[in-house]
Amino acid sequence: MEFEILGNKDTRSGFGEGLAELGRTNENVVALCADLTGSLKMDAFQKENPERFFQVGIAEANMIGLAAGMTIGGKIPYTGTFANFSTGRVYDQIRQSVAYSQKNVKICASHAGLTLGEDGATHQILEDIGMMKMLPNMTVIVPADFNQTKQATIAIAEHQGPVYLRFGRPVMPIFVKPDAKFTIGKADILQEGTDVTIIACGHLVWKSIEAAKVLAEKGVSVELINMHTIKPLDEEAILKSVSKTKCVVTAEEHMILGGLGESVAQVLARKLPSPQEFVAVNDTFGESGTPMELMTKYGIDSQNVVDAVLKVLKRK
Amino acid sequence: METSQLSNIASQVRRDIVRMVAGVNSGHPGGSLGCADFLTLLYFDVMKHDPKNFTMDGAHEDLFFLSNGHISPVWYSVLARVGYFTIEELGTFRKLSTRLQGHPSTDKKLPGIRMASGSLGQGLSVAVGAAQVKKLNNDASYVYTLHGDGELQEGQIWEAAMYAAANKVDNIIATIDFNGRQIDGDVEQVLSLGNLHQKWQAFGWIVLEMDGHNLTDMKNTMLKAQSHCGEGKPVVIIMKTEMGQGVDFMMGSHKWHGVAPNAEQLEKALSQLEETLGDY
Numbered sequence: 001m002e003f004e005i006l007g008n009k010d011t012r013s014g015f016g017e018g019l020a021e022l023g024r025t026n027e028n029v030v031a032l033c034a035d036l037t038g039s040l041k042m043d044a045f046q047k048e049n050p051e052r053f054f055q056v057g058i059a060e061a062n063m064i065g066l067a068a069g070m071t072i073g074g075k076i077p078y079t080g081t082f083a084n085f086s087t088g089r090v091y092d093q094i095r096q097s098v099a100y101s102q103k104n105v106k107i108c109a110s111h112a113g114l115t116l117g118e119d120g121a122t123h124q125i126l127e128d129i130g131m132m133k134m135l136p137n138m139t140v141i142v143p144a145d146f147n148q149t150k151q152a153t154i155a156i157a158e159h160q161g162p163v164y165l166r167f168g169r170p171v172m173p174i175f176v177k178p179d180a181k182f183t184i185g186k187a188d189i190l191q192e193g194t195d196v197t198i199i200a201c202g203h204l205v206w207k208s209i210e211a212a213k214v215l216a217e218k219g220v221s222v223e224l225i226n227m228h229t230i231k232p233l234d235e236e237a238i239l240k241s242v243s244k245t246k247c248v249v250t251a252e253e254h255m256i257l258g259g260l261g262e263s264v265a266q267v268l269a270r271k272l273p274s275p276q277e278f279v280a281v282n283d284t285f286g287e288s289g290t291p292m293e294l295m296t297k298y299g300i301d302s303q304n305v306v307d308a309v310l311k312v313l314k315r316k
Numbered sequence: 317m318e319t320s321q322l323s324n325i326a327s328q329v330r331r332d333i334v335r336m337v338a339g340v341n342s343g344h345p346g347g348s349l350g351c352a353d354f355l356t357l358l359y360f361d362v363m364k365h366d367p368k369n370f371t372m373d374g375a376h377e378d379l380f381f382l383s384n385g386h387i388s389p390v391w392y393s394v395l396a397r398v399g400y401f402t403i404e405e406l407g408t409f410r411k412l413s414t415r416l417q418g419h420p421s422t423d424k425k426l427p428g429i430r431m432a433s434g435s436l437g438q439g440l441s442v443a444v445g446a447a448q449v450k451k452l453n454n455d456a457s458y459v460y461t462l463h464g465d466g467e468l469q470e471g472q473i474w475e476a477a478m479y480a481a482a483n484k485v486d487n488i489i490a491t492i493d494f495n496g497r498q499i500d501g502d503v504e505q506v507l508s509l510g511n512l513h514q515k516w517q518a519f520g521w522i523v524l525e526m527d528g529h530n531l532t533d534m535k536n537t538m539l540k541a542q543s544h545c546g547e548g549k550p551v552v553i554i555m556k557t558e559m560g561q562g563v564d565f566m567m568g569s570h571k572w573h574g575v576a577p578n579a580e581q582l583e584k585a586l587s588q589l590e591e592t593l594g595d596y
Contacts, residue, residue, distance in 0.1 A: 030452075051452065054483075062475035065441020066448070069381075072430055073373050073449035092435050093472070097442055101422045101432045 003190075003209050006174040009146035011167035011202075012110040016041025018153025019078060019108075023049045026076070026157055032067055033080045034060050039169075040080035040110050060085045061093050067105045068097035076157055077105050083112035083166060084125035091131055098162045099135040106156050107132075108165045112142075113253035114281065114298055115170045115203055115291035124286040124294075130258020132164040133231045139163045139184060140230040142252075142260075144205035146174045148228060151182035159184055166202065168253075170291040173206055185229045187237040193223035196309050197241040197248045201227050201260050204251040204279065204300060211305035220309060230260050235267050242274050247316050249308040251279035253300055275315035277308035317361045319531040324592040325397060326356040326531075330562045331589045332393035332406055332596060338582040340410040343418065346572040347464060348390035350495050350557040353529050354462070355394045362538045364457060367399035370427035378457045379446055381431055383439020384464035384493065385419040386574065391428075392416050396596070400428040403596040437470025439463065440490060444480045444550075447488040458545060461490045466498030469507050474519065480550040481520025489541045490521075490552045493528070495559040497570035512554055521552045528557035563588055 022029045023045045031045050032054040046053040056063040060081055067077035079086065086109035087094070098105045109128065116124050133140045141156065141163060143149040149167045156163045176188075190205070191212060200208040205226045212222040223241050227234065242248050248268065250261035261278040268274050281298050295301045329352045337343035359365070363378040382391050389409065396403045401415075408414040415426040419434030431442050439461055447459040467473065480488060492512070500506050509515070516523045522544045526537035534555075541551045559573065560566025563585040566577075577585055 030449075054448070056479060057482075059475035059479065061438075061472040062441045062444075062479055065438050065472065065476065066445035066479070068431065069442035069445025069447075070449045072379070072442075072446045073375065073453055073455070075449050075452070077445075093438055093441075096432050096435045097438050103431075 003175045006147070006178070008171050008173055010169055010171050011143060011146055011149040012039070012169060013041050014143070014146040014149030015108055015110065015153050015165070015167055016044060018150040020044035020048065022154055022157055023052070028074055028076050029078065029157055030054065030070055030075045031078045031080065032056055032063050034058055034063050034085065036081050040108070042080050060090045064090045064093040065097050068101060068103045071103040071105060078108050079105065080108050080110070082123060083109035083128050084123055087128040087131050088125060095135060099137045102137055103162060104160055106163045106165060108153070110167055111169045112166045113168060113202070114286045114294040114300070115168050115253060117169065117291045117294065118288050120288040121285040126255040126281050126286065127258060128166060129230055129254045129260065133263065137162055138231065141184065141228060142166045142201040142230060143228050144202060144226050145172060145176050147176040147178050147180065148182060151180060152228065155182040155184060168203060170203065172203055175206065175209065185232045185234055187234040188226040188228065189223070189237065190226050191222060191224040193221035193245065195221040195245060196313060197223045197225060197245045198251060198305065198309065199225045199227050199238065199248060199260065199264055200251040201230065202253050204253055207295070207300070207302040208251050208305050210302035211309065214302070214306050215309055220313065222309070227260060230263055233263050233267065238264055238267050239272055242268060242272055247275045247312045249277045249279060249305060249312055251300070251305050254280055256280040256282050275312050277312040279304050279308050322356055322360060322531050325360060326352045327590045328593040329356055329390060329393045329397060331586060331591055333389040334563065334577060334582060334585045334589070335595065336389045336393070336406055336409040337576040338579070339407065341576045342410060343389055343576055344386040344574045345389065345576065346497065346559040346566060346570070347384065347387040347493060347495065349563060349566065350528065350559045350561050351387055351390050351462065351493055352562070353531060354491065354534060354555060355390055357531055357534050357538070358460060359394050359398045361535065363460065370400060372430055374430065375453065376455050376457055378460060379430065380460045381439045381443045382420060382433055382462050384436060384462065384467050385433030388416070388418065388420050391420065395428040397593065401426065406596045436464070436467040437472040440473050440476035443488055443490070444476050444485050447485050448483070450487055458542065459488045461488070463490065463492050465492055465494045465496065465503050465509065466506070468492065468509055477516070477519040477521065484548045485550050486548050487545050488550045489545070490550065492552065492554050493557055494554050495557045497559045497573060499570065499573050501570050516552045520549060522547070522549045524551065524553045526553055526555050528555040529561055
């Protein structure tokens with residue numbers, strides 16, 4: 001199956017466009033940013049809705065608390081900063097003031113993972129999906145491209161409850177249709193196949209599309225799933241596919257511990273034990289480099305997906 | 317309300333506190349007793365609120381956030397006594413499946429509570445956010461908070477303090493329970509706050525002080541605080557209190573911060589606190 005490339009853009013810009021559209025259509029949406037308005041592409045929302053935009057400065061803990069408080073009175077706050085400062089730095093604030101208190105806060109995190117690139121490991125958080133999915137009441141979404149990030153940004157306003165929305169910095173191909181409907185917790189089956197299931201999220205969805213092309217040339221029939229919602233996980237889609245293909249590869253820009261692969265493995269261990277290989281970062285910090293160099297060095301490139309498939313096929 | 321009436325209520329609140337804590341052999345009586353007068357005044361006299369029709373949004377009502385959540389016994393007692401829920405429910409404090417969790421929570425839907433607290437330092441940010449939304453919604457009511465003095469050692473408090481002043485959040489009245497004690501000892505010994513009055517002033521707040529056990533002084537100070545609202549600056553009140561106030565053997569030390577009295581100590585405490593409204 002051929003995937004049409006509809007353009008090339010960064011997912012953070014999809015967030016920015018989605019937020020701007022919400023600014024025009026939903027008067028209850030407010031936005032907070034911790035001194036990264038340009039990086040998060042929140043400028044349009046700020047310009048069009050100055051009274052609903054809150055610049056909090058370099059004070060992320062305060063930003064999460066403010067957002068939690070702003071839900072009281074009916075607002076839907078979107079917080080914006082890098083993924084590291086959206087999660088690890090403010091875990092306890094999210095835990096108590098947002099997740100436990102069941103506040104309708106949307107934590108929007110850019111520059112996630114290795115593809116933040118040259119800034120290096122201090123900023124390249126690879127543990128955030130794990131931290132966020134462990135919190136009761138939290139929904140965790142990792143959209144695959146620009147269009148899907150925009151659609152997810154808009155969709156989560158209609159969901160009552162805390163959401164972690166994770167996206168990134170690099171320019172990547174767009175393949176989700178601009179009019180596609182985004183449903184929280186419902187996986188996208190991008191390609192049907194019979195030999196192996198690949199389940200990916202975020203930038204690794206495109207890498208998996210590339211891998212599926214290479215594998216097709218080798219005669220391997222891949223079923224490819226874009227698992228944009230890590231929590232709640234679409235168990236039905238996983239079980240339906242793996243019961244057909246009998247093996248699975250998960251692919252993500254995250255630590256092997258705590259990520260999408262672990263969630264998939266737990267479902268299969270309980271309901272359908274099957275061989276699984278993990279394309280993820282293996283218990284190490286990142287470093288400076290270009291996004292694509294880092295994906296190659298840390299084993300989350302399309303070639304790693306191909307290798308993992310060939311390995312898992314032998315275990316069937 | 318007359319101060320004599322408020323004083324009677326506060327006495328009953330103090331009985332509730334020691335009975336609740338003794339009943340489960342856990343909880344924090346010291347700070348709770350110290351804030352009994354303040355919270356009684358706030359809920360029975362100062363705040364505009366509707367105990368019988370609690371809503372999470374609290375539109376056109378004054379809001380209160382307890383940032384130092386460990387003094388939940390005093391808050392629960394005052395909420396029950398003012399009518400948010402029955403006083404009988406105070407007997408479930410800290411017991412399995414209770415709505416009266418050890419530290420306040422929203423997940424059990426206890427009327428009167430809008431935010432979980434317990435992990436310290438978070439309540440001021442939350443309150444400032446709620447206060448800004450009141451302004452957005454053209455809601456002229458006030459947002460009140462209470463913080464421990466030891467809690468001011470948390471950095472997030474000062475993030476929120478800086479933000480509130482910079483953004484002219486002038487519909488918030490924060491109160492500091494300045495009892496000078498924390499778990500490990502005197503605040504001055506554990507980590508001195510320095511000149512607290514000057515610190516808040518330097519952060520751009522209007523700073524008032526009051527005696528947390530003098531109802532007349534507190535009433536006047538709260539009115540003064542309200543009169544400062546709308547002047548472009550947030551208001552903080554440094555409230556001098558005594559941890560354990562009302563029970564002689566719990567006063568003058570940090571030792572009763574988080575320790576429950578035994579049966580004998582409970583009797584001794586109750587003998588010093590008049591039963592004015594009937595025990596739960």
